[in-house]
Structures are given as C-alpha cells and as structure tokens.
Amino acid sequence: MEIKKVFIAGAGLMGSGIAQVCAQAGLEVILCDVGPEVLEKASKNIAWSAGKLIEKGKTAGPLEAVMGRIATTTDYGRASEADLCLEAAFEKLEVKKDIFARLDAVARPEALLASNTSAISISTLAAGTKRPEMVLGLHFFSPAPMMEAVEVVRGQFTGDEVFEAGRRFVLQIGKEPILVHKDVPGFLINRINFPAALEAMRLVEMGVAGIEDVDKGLRLASGRKMGIFETGDLVGLDVTHGALLAIYEETKDPRWYPPAVLRRRVQAGWLGRKTGRGWYEYGPDGTRLGPTKA
Ligand SMILES: NC(=O)c1ccc[n+]([C@@H]2O[C@H](COP(=O)([O-])OP(=O)(O)OC[C@H]3O[C@@H](n4cnc5c(N)ncnc54)[C@H](O)[C@@H]3O)[C@@H](O)[C@H]2O)c1
Structure with missing residues (x-):
C-alpha cells in the first residue's frame, strides 16, 4: 500500500496544513472543498507557510515545485x-458520514479511507462504508506543518495491514506516529488534554480566575508554550465544541458536556482567531487585544 497520491476533503485549517505537509514530502495532493473561494484561500495560506519554511531552510523548494504538487x-x-x-x-457526524459515502462510492478498492476527526468515532464512520476494514483515523495536530506527531487510530474494523500502512504513511511525510489501538472517544492526546481545558473553562465560569491569568499561569508554571485559551483560539472554539459534544454523545457522561462559557461563544460566532474573536479579541492584523466576556 504505497501512498503516492492523497485526496483531502476539506481545505480549512487542517486540510490545507495536511496538504502542505504531504506536498512538501513529495506526494501528489488533490485538495477538495465546497467552493472555489475556500480553495483559493487555502492555496494562498499554503504558499505563504511553505514559502516561509523554504526561506528558513526547513523544507526543500522551490515553492513552485511544492505548489505544483497540489x-x-x-x-x-x-x-x-x-x-x-x-x-x-x-x-x-452528518457532514463526515456524507463525505465517507461519497469517497466510498468512487475510491479505488485498495485505497485507504481516513478521517482527521478530533473525537468522532472511526468505527461509526467505517460502518457507513462498504469497506470498513480500509478505514482508520489519522489525527494531525494544529498547525499541521509544525506539529510532529500524528495519531494513527485503529477503529473496530480497521485491518492490520491498513493500520500498518497508516503508520508508514505518517513516517513517509516526516512525522512521528502515535499508535492508538482502540477507538475510544477523544483518542489519546485530546482524551488527556480535554479534561484540563474543561476544568479551565469551568474555573473561569465560576469567576475563580480570568482567562489571561489561567493562560499566564499555565505558561509560567506548567512549562506550556501556550495557555489553554490561547491554544483554543488557534484550534477554533467550534472544533473544540464539536469534539466535546461528540465525546458526550458517545459516553453520555456529563463531564464532557461543553460548559456554557464555550457554548455561548460558539452560538455568537466567536470561533477564535479565524473570526477575530473567541476567548480573546484580535485586531485586524491579528494582534491580541484582550479577553472577551460572554
Ligand atoms: N483545528 C484544529 O486544531 C484541529 C486539530 C486536529 C483535528 N481537527 C479536526 O479536523 C477537522 C477540520 O478542522 P478544521 O480546524 O480544519 O476546520 P475548518 O473549519 O478550518 O475547515 C473545515 C473545512 O471543511 C470544509 N467542508 C465542509 N463540508 C465539506 C464537504 N462536504 N466537502 C469538502 N469540504 C467540506 C469547509 O468548507 C471548511 O473549509 C475537524 O474534524 C476537526 O475536529 C482540528
């Protein structure tokens, strides 16, 4: 199962980042989204980011060759x-199920089908296809071009060869595979990190501390590069909200239910850096202005 060409459905923050990583590793990429404007924006972002990496000598150029593969x-x-x-x-879930049905209808029988989902069950997605043994999770972290680990997730039906092919693919694109042998809600890293994020949100909700102090404390006392809310704005509040809801739906355990401080912001369309407002508010040039209140 040698991977030479990758089709990516979704050209947002993660899809475009993964496309860039694959193209930098010499793979051919077909990046798919719902409209030309999103794809244009994705191409611009990839060119900017890959250009910077080539300039710093962190990846091989020229930029035209990398972009020519996408x-x-x-x-x-x-x-x-x-x-x-x-x-x-x-x-x-509904969006992903629909995409898997479309992929299942056209992909070659030997092609791997993977999801970058943060928390939706790989087994549920696989069950909707006629080839559940070919489906696995490949969970990249944000920003994909910078983060070195990718979780390779074995769903209930994933074949041994498919899991191994996923591991080899991660190495092929210059990343470190983290093997997740069971399809548990949140997989591994989110499963460990989300409880801390939920606790931080609840402490803010209770008025115990402000967003800035939580982040400052985590940076200065816990050795983190970024605080929970700073990271949350990069990831997207809608993404965290969707992932927590998926875990809640799967487990029915109320401790995973998104707290009101998160729900209210998502309802207001405050989704983080991508909308200029999330846990923090940002100026037109992306400068952080201060915490938001909701
Ligand atoms: N943001 C993160 O830090 C992060 C990290 C790891 C995993 N993820 C996961 O990656 C996935 C994408 O997250 P994101 O942050 O890139 O979101 P995003 O909102 O930036 O991008 C999602 C993209 O999907 C496109 N899309 C929607 N329906 C589509 C369809 N039917 N066909 C093709 N494209 C379609 C949208 O137009 C959009 O461009 C989610 O499952 C998320 O949980 C996100």
Missing part, C-alpha cells in the same frame, strides 16, 4: 485517483 477541486470524482482519501471537514 491540485484543487470541488469534484469528489477525483478521489478515484488517490491511494489515500483523508477527510478533514467540519467536526459534525
């Missing part, structure tokens, strides 16, 4: 060209 499309039919189809769309 084709963009709105046509799912092109998934038939790929050895690996990777879904990186909204963290919503």
Whole structure:
C-alpha cells in the first residue's frame, strides 16, 4: 500500500496544513472543498507557510515545485485517483458520514479511507462504508506543518495491514506516529488534554480566575508554550465544541458536556482567531487585544 497520491476533503485549517505537509514530502495532493473561494484561500495560506519554511531552510523548494504538487477541486470524482482519501471537514457526524459515502462510492478498492476527526468515532464512520476494514483515523495536530506527531487510530474494523500502512504513511511525510489501538472517544492526546481545558473553562465560569491569568499561569508554571485559551483560539472554539459534544454523545457522561462559557461563544460566532474573536479579541492584523466576556 504505497501512498503516492492523497485526496483531502476539506481545505480549512487542517486540510490545507495536511496538504502542505504531504506536498512538501513529495506526494501528489488533490485538495477538495465546497467552493472555489475556500480553495483559493487555502492555496494562498499554503504558499505563504511553505514559502516561509523554504526561506528558513526547513523544507526543500522551490515553492513552485511544492505548489505544483497540489491540485484543487470541488469534484469528489477525483478521489478515484488517490491511494489515500483523508477527510478533514467540519467536526459534525452528518457532514463526515456524507463525505465517507461519497469517497466510498468512487475510491479505488485498495485505497485507504481516513478521517482527521478530533473525537468522532472511526468505527461509526467505517460502518457507513462498504469497506470498513480500509478505514482508520489519522489525527494531525494544529498547525499541521509544525506539529510532529500524528495519531494513527485503529477503529473496530480497521485491518492490520491498513493500520500498518497508516503508520508508514505518517513516517513517509516526516512525522512521528502515535499508535492508538482502540477507538475510544477523544483518542489519546485530546482524551488527556480535554479534561484540563474543561476544568479551565469551568474555573473561569465560576469567576475563580480570568482567562489571561489561567493562560499566564499555565505558561509560567506548567512549562506550556501556550495557555489553554490561547491554544483554543488557534484550534477554533467550534472544533473544540464539536469534539466535546461528540465525546458526550458517545459516553453520555456529563463531564464532557461543553460548559456554557464555550457554548455561548460558539452560538455568537466567536470561533477564535479565524473570526477575530473567541476567548480573546484580535485586531485586524491579528494582534491580541484582550479577553472577551460572554
Ligand atoms: N483545528 C484544529 O486544531 C484541529 C486539530 C486536529 C483535528 N481537527 C479536526 O479536523 C477537522 C477540520 O478542522 P478544521 O480546524 O480544519 O476546520 P475548518 O473549519 O478550518 O475547515 C473545515 C473545512 O471543511 C470544509 N467542508 C465542509 N463540508 C465539506 C464537504 N462536504 N466537502 C469538502 N469540504 C467540506 C469547509 O468548507 C471548511 O473549509 C475537524 O474534524 C476537526 O475536529 C482540528
């Protein structure tokens, strides 16, 4: 199962980052989203980020060669060209199920089908296809071009060879595979990190501390590069909200239910850096202005 061409469904923060990583590693990429504007924005972001990495000598150029390996499309039919189809769309079960059905209809029988979901069950997505043994989780972290680990998640039906092919693919693109042998809600790293994030949100909700002090404390006392709320704004509050809801739906354990401080911001469309407002408010040039209140 050698991977030479990757079809990526979803060209947002993660899909575009993963496309960049694959193209930098010499793979051909077909990046798919719902409309040309999103794809144009994704191409611009990739060119900017890959350009910076080439300038710093962190990846091989020229930029034209990297960009030349990325084709963009709105046509799912092109998934038939790929050895690996990777879904990186909204963290919503219905959206992902629909994408998996489309991929299943056109992908080659030997192609791997993967999801970059943060918390939706890989087994549930696999069960909706006619080839559940070909489905696995490949969970990248944000920003994909910088973060070195990728979780390789074995769903209930994932074949041994498919799991191994996923591990080899992660090495092929220059990342470190983290093997997750069971499809538990939140997989491994989110499963460990989310309880801390939830506790931070609840402490803010209770008025025990402000957002800035929580982040400052975590940076200065816990050796983190970024605080929980700073990271949350990069990830996207909708993404965290969707992932927590997915874990809650799966477990029905109320400790995973998104706290009101998060729900209110998502309802207001305050989704983090991408909307200029989330846990913090940002100026037009991306400068952080101060915490938001909701
Ligand atoms: N943001 C993070 O830090 C992060 C980290 C790891 C995993 N993830 C997961 O990655 C996935 C994507 O997250 P993101 O942050 O890139 O979200 P995003 O909102 O930046 O991008 C999602 C993209 O999916 C596109 N899309 C929606 N429906 C589609 C369809 N039917 N076909 C093709 N494209 C479609 C949207 O137009 C959008 O461009 C989610 O499942 C999320 O949980 C996110």
